[in-house]
Amino acid sequence: MRLDLLDHHSRLDSPIHRLPAAVKLVAAVGLVVATVLLPASRPAGFALVAAAVAVAAVLSRIPPAFFGKRLLLLEPLALGVAVLAIFQPGGWRVFATVMVRTNLCLLTMILLSNTTPFADVLRVLQRVRVPPLLVTTLALMYRYLFVLADEVGRMGRARASRTFSPQRGVAWRSLAGIVSQLFIRSTERAERIYAAMCARGWQ
Amino acid sequence: MTPALELRNLCFRYPDGTEALRAVSFAVGEGDCVGLIGPNGAGKSTLMLHLNGILPERLDGEPTVFVGGRPLTAANLTAIRRDVGLLFQDPDDQLFCPTVFEDVAFGPQQFGLGGDALAARVGDALARAGIRGYEKRQPHHLSHGQKRRVCLAGVLACEPRVLVLDEPTSDLDPRGKRELKAVLRQIPATKLIATHDLELVVELCPRVIVMDEGRVVADGPTLSLLSDEALMLAHGLEKPHSLQHHHPH
């Protein structure tokens, strides 16, 4: 997973970007539900969903190559499971249906995440009364993803620059070292964030 | 006149037994700008956390911190947190919201501001920190200097009477430092600046307090203290370059 591909285009300006986040959320989930519920015997339905997604994608002004790149990145996960479907009676038909459905849903979600800043999604969640503890957790998580990913990168480079024998045991230990160090640093950072929240009157 | 900030015999020991502050006392007058210097581990950051009651965890002893004459007690905690704005060293710790607007609005919201008044307050604070129009930006897309100024805006939005800054210029490039100094000069609040950046102290603070091992070891006019080479070296500091010509050759 590459962080630079994350909601990369969510700050573009287009008719789709300007829609309220709640509308886009409902529309995207609606499209996904339709795709999943459509019987396999109705290819016209899938074509309709595909057309809707395509129109929205063009309107969003996101470069088509970007969709391709994201889709390629996610495809192995879907293929890994879908391949199992081949080994059963009528397997190819199942495989094809599942792949069509999955890719349509993936495209919908890629479109949603790249036209809707996550902060807006959080605000919608807040409005529909998702428990505050969960919203706070999501908000802090989103904010510190990038900080922690940077930290992992720095620790990894620091280790690599002093690792001279690429043995498997060493690799495991250094991976574990990075993860435990990351956890300790995260707890320390959480303490400092708590202090910063209190300093601005958090109650 | 009552000092804007006063410490009387402030002591603190961490739970692991480390003695961080030993009988620290000083007062800062209204509108003054005071530098706080000393080697790493002198207790500067611990001291700052005491100024709006983040430390100690239980506020049940004799009050030792006074803001505008008002003692820092459990009952006064909210009011004092409003009066004292704290700028932390690592802007990533202080910028905890997903967008700049939400982050700058966090403080005023806690004090009950909302709607248009809130938006106006945020816009004004951003302008004063020199980053007008940054409301919709996301923290992870900002440079270090921009993050630091968003943090400053977040503190200014609470309209504090006393501004306490921990290493405000660390990790900034020369331009970032210059811009931040210009912003700080414009802020009329009483300021206490803990820093290793002695040039910053020379430029902004007429008075300086030197701490070492949890104690105040010197307190006086910046130029004479920072020119005292023996004092500086004894406490892990050195005389700033800009003062070299004050030295009698």
Add this chain to the structure above:
Amino acid sequence: MHIPDGFLDAKTVVATGALATGGLGFALRQVGARLPRRRVPLMGLAAAFVFAAQMLNFPVAGGTSGHLVGGVLTAVLLGPSAAVVVLSAVLIVQCFLFADGGVLALGANIFNMAIVNSVAGYGIYRAVRRLFGGLRGLVLASAFAAWCATVLAAVCCTGQLASSGTVAWVVAFPAMANVHMLIGLGEALITALVIAGVARARPELVEEGAPPRVGERYVEFAGFGVLVALGLALLVAPHASSLPDGLEKVAAALGFEHKAAQPLVAAPFGDYHLPGVKSAVWATAWAGAIGTVVVFALAWLLARSLVPKSRDDAAPPRR
């Protein structure tokens, strides 16, 4: 193990959605009632931590690589309810930001990876910990629990795919279970190494949490226990035995069966062209049973090699 959209049918989506909502809601209540205010930011940071840790791949046999799920790791470090919240947050962000795991499959993914993985894993961890104290016990228990939890979550995932009629149980179970018995080894090793690392550097962080009063822990165990059992009974048991399909029954009773999409495979237990698929299920079950014993032994060896006898006494006390 992230199930994408399109793999689950309506009844499975509804059932797993209800289980996940119930489990997450219960976990949020447990955490909300007990978490000290100063640890609220830690929930978000822990979620970011799990997310970042999941980005690190480790090599599995044959050129493939796996990544940490981190359920047991989080549960041991923060407690089971907090782990459910943290892992759910990770899955929600992965779903909405990366399209990694489907929206309608979010319930299933939360049930498998946030609830079963951390809660069942934590239960196994505590059981082993009761018998083996010290730092060695910590390493042994967390490694063994991480392996079991990974396999269990994969089995749940298989049950959901089979209930949806996407992949037949007899095909999916051997494949998924065997692969995850391998991946689980990586999860076990990393979990144990990380927990040992944290326990050495900052022993107070392991299971620090707020130690709950005795009664509360039983409420937590009972609540999650019922939920996991219900999920297994509905989604896994019908395939693993000759029991009638519980989920079909519930769907019929609630009257939305006719709304569910046509199952893609009409007769999941129909005649198979592949020889020996039925025996593959039994072989896998046996491999699982033997694997459990072998992994326990391996975890014990790991604990012995990782923790010298002299260091063992310096471990956090067993509770």
